[in-house]
Each structure stands twice: as C-alpha cells, then as structure tokens.
Amino acid sequence: MSMNQSAQERTGRILSCIGGIYTVLSKSREIQCYAKGTFRHDGITPLAGDYVTFCLDQEPDQKRNADGYIKAVHPRKNALVRPPLANIDRLFLVATLHDPVYSPLALDKMIVLAVHNRMEPILILNKCDLTREPEVQAFFSVYKTVGCPIFTLSAILPDPEIQENILALTKGVTSAFAGASGVGKSTIINALFPAFDCETGDLSTKTARGKHTTRQSRLFQLDETSYLADTPGFTLLDFERFFFISKEELPYSFPEFVPFLGQCKYTKCTHKTEDGCAILAAIRVGEVSASRHESYVSLLSEVSVHKPWEIKK
Numbered sequence: 541m542s543m544n545q546s547a548q549e550r551t552g553r554i555l556s557c558i559g560g561i562y563t564v565l566s567k568s569r570e571i572q573c574y575a576k577g578t579f580r581h582d583g584i585t586p587l588a589g590d591y592v593t594f595c596l597d598q599e600p601d602q603k604r605n606a607d608g609y610i611k612a613v614h615p616r617k618n619a620l621v622r623p624p625l626a627n628i629d630r631l632f633l634v635a636t637l638h639d640p641v642y643s644p645l646a647l648d649k650m651i652v653l654a655v656h657n658r659m660e661p662i663l664i665l666n667k668c669d670l671t672r673e674p675e676v677q678a679f680f681s682v683y684k685t686v687g688c689p690i691f692t693l694s695a696i697l698p699d700p701e702i703q704e705n706i707l708a709l710t711k712g713v714t715s716a717f718a719g720a721s722g723v724g725k726s727t728i729i730n731a732l733f734p735a736f737d738c739e740t741g742d743l744s745t746k747t748a749r750g751k752h753t754t755r756q757s758r759l760f761q762l763d764e765t766s767y768l769a770d771t772p773g774f775t776l777l778d779f780e781r782f783f784f785i786s787k788e789e790l791p792y793s794f795p796e797f798v799p800f801l802g803q804c805k806y807t808k809c810t811h812k813t814e815d816g817c818a819i820l821a822a823i824r825v826g827e828v829s830a831s832r833h834e835s836y837v838s839l840l841s842e843v844s845v846h847k848p849w850e851i852k853k
C-alpha cells in the first residue's frame with residue numbers, strides 16, 4: 541500500500557472494543573484502531589455498532605498494536621450505554637410464561653424503550669412447550685394490538701418454518717436480543733445461528749462465571765448487510781438508568797395508541813381516566829388492550845417524576 545493511500549480517510553463499522561482498541565470492519569477487512577478525534581472532547585465514546593471515519597497510520601503503531609485511528613464517529617440512530625451498543629435496528633424481546641414468568645409492565649417498558657429509541661420491537665414468546673394453549677392465546681390477544689410481529693416457539697424443539705421467519709427479520713439490519721435472564725435468548729440464537737455459539741445455561745452457573753468476565757459487546761456480521769449484537773443479553777435493569785422520556789412522548793411509544801392520539805375530547809388528555817378519551821374508547825372496542833393501558837398508566841406516573849431537565853434526548 542502506498543503512503544498516499546494510507547493517509548486517506550476511510551469509513552467502517554466498529555465490531556468490538558477491547559482495552560481501548562477498536563476492531564473496525566471496512567470492506568471485509570478488520571482494522572485495529574485506537575480513538576483520536578475531536579469527538580473525545582464532546583464526551584462521545586465510540587461504541588460497537590458505530591459507523592466511523594478512520595485513518596491508517598503511516599506506520600502501524602507497535603506499542604498500541606493498532607493499524608490506525610478513529611477520527612470521527614458518525615451520527616447515531618440510537619445508542620445503549622449498557623450493553624454499550626450503537627445503531628440497533630431491531631430488538632427481539634424474548635418473554636416466557638413460565639420459568640421465569642414474564643412481567644407485563646417490564647415487557648411493555650421494553651417495548652416503549654425500543655420504540656422511543658427507533659428500534660423495531662419483535663416479540664418472541666418462548667418455552668411454549670411448558671405452556672398451555674389458552675395461556676399462549678391470552679398473551680397473543682394482549683399483544684396482537686401492538687402491531688409488531690409475534691412469534692411463539694419452543695427453542696428446545698426448533699421449528700424450521702418459525703426459524704426461517706425469524707431469520708428473515710434479521711436480514712439487512714442490525715439486531716439484538718433482550719429479555720430477562722433464563723428466558724432462552726442464547727438457546728434461540730444458537731438454534732438460529734449455529735456458527736455463533738452462545739453460552740447457555742442456568743442462572744447460577746452464569747452468575748458465578750459473570751464475576752470473572754467483563755461485559756463486552758460485539759457485533760457479529762451475519763452477511764454483508766446483516767449484523768447481530770453478541771451481548772450477554774440485556775434486561776430492563778440495564779435500561780432503567782437511561783429511561784429518559786417525557787410524559788408527552790410516552791403515548792407515542794405505544795404504537796397501537798398512535799392512530800387515536802389527537803382524537804380525545806380534551807387536547808391535554810393524559811389518557812388515564814378522562815371523559816371522551818379516544819384511547820379508553822379504543823379499549824372498549826378491543827383495539828387497545830386493557831393490560832397495555834395499565835402499563836401506560838404506571839409508566840406515566842414513573843416518567844412524571846423526572847424533572848424536565850433530567851430528561852435527555
């Protein structure tokens with residue numbers, strides 16, 4: 541490679557970061573970079589999933605074991621602080637009716653966070669082998685109004701058709717899996733992507749091991765345009781500290797509410813109990829589920845306690 545070429549700016553995507561060295565994927569090559577840019581003064585830390593501009597060093601930095609340096613982080617679609625990840629398009633939310641029993645409020649909060657952060661939610665109800673059909677139907681009837689895809693499966697008894705349908709949703713996007721520990725995220729990922737080889741197991745062994753390992757995030761390239769975040773899986777706790785949403789924005793993060801917003805009798809309707817509320821009317825005709833509305837009311841009181849200056853974009 542000529543000197544001239546090596547000074548050029550290039551673009552790529554960060555796959556991982558270990559000890560301050562970023563692995564940047566650029567034109568099918570993995571390049572090791574350190575961070576050196578004005579973005580550091582703005583308090584921006586490059587994350588796995590970031591699109592970046594980088595330069596190759598004229599001479600590879602032996603001491604740092606790097607080939608070049610990141611010069612700029614491109615604007616993000618979204619970013620999570622824990623796990624540290626940027627630019628996630630689809631969030632697969634895994635829930636179970638047994639072992640562990642899902643919490644509607646926790647699941648609804650995850651959906652809010654996904655929608656608010658421009659991640660498309662996909663619901664997976666796993667461990668259906670442990671669940672009776674009426675329970676599955678009850679889950680379905682609550683969540684079908686949300687309008688996002690819903691899959692019911694048993695990860696230990698893989699169904700090729702369901703797998704194909706889930707795989708299709710990972711094409712051309714960056715996906716991540718979220719849900720409580722033990723719901724089967726790793727088992728599902730392993731069934732879908734055998735090359736990936738996630739660690740599965742019960743909670744106790746994982747916790748014991750977790751003490752010795754740091755939480756890393758890594759993007760796994762599935763094909764030229766598809767990526768999967770390799771995280772230990774994240775739960776609501778990881779989101780909690782970053783739950784910045786105003787009470788005016790909250791109803792917009794319930795996708796099934798959106799067609800009715802603006803149709804209430806009072807323009808300042810909070811959709812809790814007001815007369816002439818279009819959301820409450822939608823519940824009566826089955827277009828919004830009562831359980832989802834209950835979660836909305838709980839979340840409304842939660843977000844209302846944040847002072848406006850605590851709400852960050």
Ligand SMILES: Nc1nc2c(ncn2[C@@H]2O[C@H](COP(=O)(O)OP(=O)(O)O)[C@@H](O)[C@H]2O)c(=O)[nH]1
Nearest residue numbers: 667694695696721722723724725726727740741
């Ligand atoms: N019965 C049943 N067990 C499952 C299913 N999926 C996963 N498991 C088990 O649930 C436990 C936790 O799974 P794991 O994939 O590690 O969960 P994660 O913490 O969400 O990654 C493991 O013992 C799995 O074998 C399922 O569909 N049915």
Ligand SMILES: [Mg+2]
Nearest residue numbers: 725726772773
């Ligand atoms: Mg796991």
Ligand SMILES: [Zn+2]
Nearest residue numbers: 804809811817
């Ligand atoms: Zn209303």
